[in-house]
Amino acid sequence: MAIYHCSVKVISRGSGRSAVAAAAYRSGERLTDERLGKCHDYTRKSDIEHREIMAPDRTPDWMLDRSRLWNGVEAAEKRKDAQLAREVEISLPRELGAEDRRALVEGYVREHFVSQGMIADVSLHRGHSADGQEQPHAHVMLTMRDLTGEGFGKKNRDWNASERLEGWRAAWADHANRALERAGCDARIDHRSLKDQREAARERGDAEREDQLDREPLGKVSLAAVAMERKGTVTERGEEQRGVRTRNRERRELAQQLRELSARIAETMRGLGDKAKDMAQGLRDRLSAAWGRQDQDADRGAAERIAEATAQRGERDRYTREPGSAAERIASRMADKGGADHDQAKRERERARDRDRDRGRER
Template structure:
C-alpha cells in the first residue's frame, strides 16, 4: 500500500512508474521521473462510471490524494509483478491489460500500469490502484473489501493463470503463484524497496534494504549453484549406469568381464562392423571427440584378436601402408565418464 504515514504519495508513485513529471497539488511538490528510460509502456484503465478526465494521470492521482484527509491515509495500492521474458512486448502489454481489466477495473478500481524493461532480462510491471469507489463525480467511499488477504491470493493465482495462458502458445515455461516455501523451494524472497529507497540506490548510495536484497540474491545464487551441481552429479551417475547397462545388454556379459580396444573412431567403426559380421558381440562407445572404446567379451578375446589382426592386414593393404602398428588392446578395466 502507498501510505502517508510511511512517506508514501500516490502522485509520486504514479510519476515514478510512468516516467513522467507530475505536480502534487496537495503540497506543491513536483515529482519528475522523465529520465527513467526503462519505461516502455504505460496506460490507464478506468471503470465505465469513472470521470473521463481521470484518463489524465495527474488529474487521476491528484484526485486520489485530495480524497484522503488523514495523515496516515492509504492513498493507493501498489502491485509489482515479473513479466514472462518469453512473451513479445505486445503480448506482455495485452497480458497486463486483460489481467487488470478482469481483477481490478471490473470491481470498480481505477488502474494505472507501466511496464519497465532495462533489457537486463527482468521485464516487470508496476500496477497502481485506487482505494475508493468512483462515480461520475469522482471518488466516494473507501472500499475495505479490497483489502481482504483472500482477494490478494486470488489475484496472485489469476496472474499465474493469465501468464500460463499466454505462455502456452509460445513456450514450455510456466508461472507458479505460490511462494518458494509453499513450492518446497529453498529460496529467500527479496523485500520490496519502494520508490524512495530505489532513488537513493540509483544515486550510488547503499541502503539497509538494498544490502539485505543483495545478501538474499547471493544466498539464492549459492543455493541454485549447489542444486545444479547436485543435478549434474545425479545425471552423471544416471548416465554411467545407463551406459553400463547398454553395453552389457549388447555384449552379453558384465563390463568387468570385457576388454576394450582403443583407436581412431573411423577404425573402430570398421572393427565393429567386421566383428559383427563374424558374430562376435561388441559395442562401440564414445565419451567425447577424443575418446572411443570398443567393448568385447573376454571369452571372445582370442577369436576377436585374430580377426582384428586379419582386418588390420586388410586395412593396411587397402591403404598401401606397411603393417607396423601393434593392435592397441587395453588390459585395464574401462572407465566410464561423460
C-alpha cells in the first residue's frame, strides 16, 4: 500500500558532509570533489531508475552539469560549517509504474522548487524497505542560493521558513493522491501524524477509519540497516520495526474480532427484539380476546336483567290501574310518595315513644 514519507534536511559541511559526494551517491555517478581532491565513484549502484537536473529558465548552462554544479556550490561556501544543500527525500507509491512515478516527481519539483528559483538534482531509486518489499523513492537535492547572472548570489532565507516546509510536505500528499486517482487506485496518503488523522476521523464520525489509524507508527530504518537486513544481518532498528509490525497486526486482528463480535451481538439483539415483539403482540391479542368475552358476558347479563325487570313491571301493571291522563298519573305518583312519607313519620313517632318509656323505667 502507498505510504507517506517526505523528509526535508540540510546537507552541512559542519557534519563532515560534501555536496559532491552526496550528489554522486544519489545519481550513481563518478564525481570528484575539487575542494578536497577526492573522487566519489558510485557507478556500481544498480537501483537508479532515473536522474536529471531541473532548473529555472535563467540558469547558466554550466550549472546543468552535475559535477560543475555541486563543485560550484562547494566553492561558493567559505565557512567550515556551511550549509551546502537542502535534500527532500520522498517515498513513491508502489501502485504507480515507473513512468507515472517520474511524472509525479517532476511535476512536484517543478511547481514547488524550480518555480521558486532553486536548481533541483533529482534521482529516483527503486530501493527496498526493511520488510524486504520494493520501496521506490526519490532524492531531490536543492541549491540554497539565489541565481545571479552566471553564478550564485546570497542565501535565500525565505526558503528556510517552517511554514514553507510544512507546505512542501502537504503538497507532496496532494500531488501523490492526484496521481493515484488518475491511475485508478483507491490508496491515499496523508502528511499528518497518525494522532492528527485519528482525531480528524473521530470529529467527522468515521469510526471505521479511526480504527484503521489506531496503530503504532513505524520507526525509521537507515539505508545502511536496510542493506544489512537484506543480506541477512539482524539490526536493532530492524528488530524494532518488526516488533511494531507484529503489534500492529495483532491490533488489527483484535479489532476485527471485536467488530465481528459486535455484529453478532447486534444481530442477536435484533432477533431478541423481534421475538419480544411477537410475544407482546400475542399477549395483546389474548388480552383483547379476553376483554371481548367479558364485554359479551356483561352485555348478556344486562339484557337478562332488563328483560326480568320488564317482566316484573308487566306483571304489576296487570293488577294496578294506571290513571288515564298525564295529570292523573302525576297526582297518583305524588299521592303514593305522600303516603309513603306519612307512614315513615308514623314509624318515627312510635320509636320515640318507645325510647321515652324505656328511660322512665330506668329511673
